Amino acid sequence: MSANLRKQPQGLASAAEVARLAGVSRSAVSRTFTDGASVSAKTREKVLAAAKELNYHVNHLARGISKAESRPVCLLASNMTKPYHGLLLDAITRELQAAGRMAMVINVTADPESAQAALEQALSYRASASVVMSGTPPEAMVSTCIDAGQRVILINRSGGHADADHIRIDYQAAMDDAVFMLKRAGCERLALAGSAKGTPSLMERERLFLEAAAKQGYAPRTFKAPNSNYDDGAQAARALLAGRDRPDGVFCLTDLMACGLIDSARLDFGLKVPTDLNVIGFDNIPQAAWAGYGLTTFAQPYEEIARTVVRIVADETPAQVHSLPTAAQWRQSVLFGPAD
Amino acid sequence: MSANLRKQPQGLASAAEVARLAGVSRSAVSRTFTDGASVSAKTREKVLAAAKELNYHVNHLARGISKAESRPVCLLASNMTKPYHGLLLDAITRELQAAGRMAMVINVTADPESAQAALEQALSYRASASVVMSGTPPEAMVSTCIDAGQRVILINRSGGHADADHIRIDYQAAMDDAVFMLKRAGCERLALAGSAKGTPSLMERERLFLEAAAKQGYAPRTFKAPNSNYDDGAQAARALLAGRDRPDGVFCLTDLMACGLIDSARLDFGLKVPTDLNVIGFDNIPQAAWAGYGLTTFAQPYEEIARTVVRIVADETPAQVHSLPTAAQWRQSVLFGPAD
DNA sequence: CTGAAAGCGCTTACAG
DNA sequence: CTGAAAGCGCTTACAG
Numbered sequence: 001m002s003a004n005l006r007k008q009p010q011g012l013a014s015a016a017e018v019a020r021l022a023g024v025s026r027s028a029v030s031r032t033f034t035d036g037a038s039v040s041a042k043t044r045e046k047v048l049a050a051a052k053e054l055n056y057h058v059n060h061l062a063r064g065i066s067k068a069e070s071r072p073v074c075l076l077a078s079n080m081t082k083p084y085h086g087l088l089l090d091a092i093t094r095e096l097q098a099a100g101r102m103a104m105v106i107n108v109t110a111d112p113e114s115a116q117a118a119l120e121q122a123l124s125y126r127a128s129a130s131v132v133m134s135g136t137p138p139e140a141m142v143s144t145c146i147d148a149g150q151r152v153i154l155i156n157r158s159g160g161h162a163d164a165d166h167i168r169i170d171y172q173a174a175m176d177d178a179v180f181m182l183k184r185a186g187c188e189r190l191a192l193a194g195s196a197k198g199t200p201s202l203m204e205r206e207r208l209f210l211e212a213a214a215k216q217g218y219a220p221r222t223f224k225a226p227n228s229n230y231d232d233g234a235q236a237a238r239a240l241l242a243g244r245d246r247p248d249g250v251f252c253l254t255d256l257m258a259c260g261l262i263d264s265a266r267l268d269f270g271l272k273v274p275t276d277l278n279v280i281g282f283d284n285i286p287q288a289a290w291a292g293y294g295l296t297t298f299a300q301p302y303e304e305i306a307r308t309v310v311r312i313v314a315d316e317t318p319a320q321v322h323s324l325p326t327a328a329q330w331r332q333s334v335l336f337g338p339a340d
Numbered sequence: 341m342s343a344n345l346r347k348q349p350q351g352l353a354s355a356a357e358v359a360r361l362a363g364v365s366r367s368a369v370s371r372t373f374t375d376g377a378s379v380s381a382k383t384r385e386k387v388l389a390a391a392k393e394l395n396y397h398v399n400h401l402a403r404g405i406s407k408a409e410s411r412p413v414c415l416l417a418s419n420m421t422k423p424y425h426g427l428l429l430d431a432i433t434r435e436l437q438a439a440g441r442m443a444m445v446i447n448v449t450a451d452p453e454s455a456q457a458a459l460e461q462a463l464s465y466r467a468s469a470s471v472v473m474s475g476t477p478p479e480a481m482v483s484t485c486i487d488a489g490q491r492v493i494l495i496n497r498s499g500g501h502a503d504a505d506h507i508r509i510d511y512q513a514a515m516d517d518a519v520f521m522l523k524r525a526g527c528e529r530l531a532l533a534g535s536a537k538g539t540p541s542l543m544e545r546e547r548l549f550l551e552a553a554a555k556q557g558y559a560p561r562t563f564k565a566p567n568s569n570y571d572d573g574a575q576a577a578r579a580l581l582a583g584r585d586r587p588d589g590v591f592c593l594t595d596l597m598a599c600g601l602i603d604s605a606r607l608d609f610g611l612k613v614p615t616d617l618n619v620i621g622f623d624n625i626p627q628a629a630w631a632g633y634g635l636t637t638f639a640q641p642y643e644e645i646a647r648t649v650v651r652i653v654a655d656e657t658p659a660q661v662h663s664l665p666t667a668a669q670w671r672q673s674v675l676f677g678p679a680d
Numbered sequence: 681c682t683g684a685a686a687g688c689g690c691t692t693a694c695a696g
Numbered sequence: 697c698t699g700a701a702a703g704c705g706c707t708t709a710c711a712g
Contacts, residue, residue: 014688014689014690015689015690016689026689026690026691027691027692030690030691030692031691034691034692058689058690059688059689059690060690061689061690062688062689062690062691063689063690063691064690065689065690065691066690066691066692067690067691
């Protein structure tokens with residue numbers, strides 16, 4: 001009674017109340033809700049009945065204090081507004097949830113220090129893992145998290161942290177494919193719509209495309225836009241498509257850029273895709289499938305990334321690099337379909 | 341020492357250790373990290389120094405057991421992949437974070453029972469509030485949450501729950517505007533690209549547009565697509581633009597539909613927007629600003645919604661309906677600009 | 681302003 | 697299989 005007076009007005013039953021009603025010990029109700037604990041069918045029955053009657057829910061906050069598995073996983077995300085990030089966030093929250101894990105999301109803004117602040121938050125909530133989808137946390141911060149017993153999972157981030165898990169995509173095959181597709185479409189002058197943003201995955205795609213092109217005897221004209229969004233693609237179009245010796249095949253670092261480039265090619269230059277210009281993108285965002293674009297692109301393995309995250313969070317395996325493949329998605333922005 | 345053996349290997353310091361190092365009581369360190377608690381500058385100093393040395397972070401999980409304000413807020417989201425949902429999720433997580441609150445996200449899939457399961461999860465984590473962005477939780481579930489001392493905030497959901505806070509958008513003015521814009525552009529035959537999905541906000545826009553049109557003497561042809569995405573817009577185009585008496589102005593329930601309709605109008609019917617066809621959308625998603633669309637639309641008040649959410653979470657005010665306005669966003673898909 | 685003590689809601693050796 | 701007890705890491709009246 002007097003204990004009740006101290007409580008905030010929040011009517012959720014506690015394990016103690018359930019125990020009282022069921023006529024068993026506190027430990028018994030705790031065990032009933034712990035997978036694999038030893039309770040007799042009869043006790044379990046009584047507890048379950050009482051729990052149902054009192055509308056009891058294990059307090060995960062309290063459980064998390066002593067039980068690592070019921071601690072949340074922190075997702076450091078930004079740009080949720082952009083299709084690629086939305087797709088990734090959707091897949092990861094879905095898989096985490098299916099595995100019974102709770103996801104806390106931290107919105108990492110452009111601010112360079114916010115990745116650090118975000119990881120500190122994750123520490124405060126004793127997250128069992130932090131998934132870095134955006135930003136580049138300082139090395140020292142990653143160490144702090146790992147020392148605190150947390151796993152740190154970097155998705156498409158640069159490879160500096162030895163103790164963190166890295167999920168990276170294997171872009172080599174995709175970039176070879178891209179050049180092959182353009183060659184088979186009869187392209188003679190290639191171009192690359194690149195970015196000066198400096199994200200590791202962007203830089204890697206850029207480098208590998210250029211290498212693959214060189215191997216096939218191409219010397220692509222390159223334009224580096226400031227970022228990798230729609231406007232950057234349009235900007236690339238205006239830089240690459242003006243003047244003589246217009247390219248007839250261009251690889252865009254992202255689908256968003258490809259959409260901007262295609263629109264500009266059509267509206268500013270009166271070009272038809274793919275007859276005048278072959279275009280390939282990257283990410284396979286929903287817009288790539290829109291009739292206005294019909295973009296041939298490469299799909300990020302969103303589901304596989306999500307499943308890998310869950311696996312890392314659940315396992316005790318030492319930190320390592322996880323490489324995942326992409327898959328080509330043919331549409332109409334490149335002449336001719338896939339080879340048989 | 342023996343206590344340490346029981347701990348899982350997680351090196352984060354506790355308040356007790358900080359107290360020991362600083363030579364003060366446990367209460368003192370607790371107070372140092374509680375806003376507005378009474379600690380002398382000297383004690384605070386000592387505690388802060390010790391905390392820094394041990395890399396101490398208040399355990400929010402534990403704090404949440406006794407302190408309601410540091411409990412997480414649950415976000416029930418789905419379709420994060422769609423621009424509108426991404427925009428909303430981004431704004432809400434950003435504002436919540438700025439207010440020092442943690443956001444847990446629950447991915448509500450299409451499954452009708454998952455909204456209920458999601459709210460039960462929120463209960464387990466003792467969320468101080470649940471924000472329902474998708475799905476329609478059963479009345480009984482909402483009551484359970486509220487009885488548990490949790491606030492339930494429904495965004496653009498139907499108005500059945502008396503004890504929940506409702507954030508709704510005032511579509512009346514927008515729909516009057518939409519008809520006015522089309523009339524001023526000289527439209528003679530209006531159409532509505534509607535949806536059979538049955539979401540409250542969709543249904544309300546539909547009804548209000550039709551009413552506004554009737555007031556101006558229009559009798560819009562209506563097509564109800566199954567959902568409210570890109571493909572649904574394309575489907576609407578094929579239904580509305582074929583045959584004689586083609587409409588010259590159409591309102592699409594969502595920007596996504598408008599994009600699909602514009603693409604189909606151009607590619608399937610060879611129509612030019614806005615000279616052959618005036619188009620208005622709703623939501624003001626990033627794609628609406630793309631050069632290929634240049635869509636005139638209405639902006640959901642994403643930021644205002646987010647701020648309202650944090651205000652509700654922080655306050656003790658009784659549940660109520662919060663009405664927010666939209667703002668017209670002129671672009672090129674309707675003839676003539678805004679009135680002065 | 682401060683500390684000792686009781687409390688929150690859970691888990692988990694320990695002894696039977 | 698079961699319960700009493702000690703523990704997790706925090707907060708907050710209470711008395712000084």
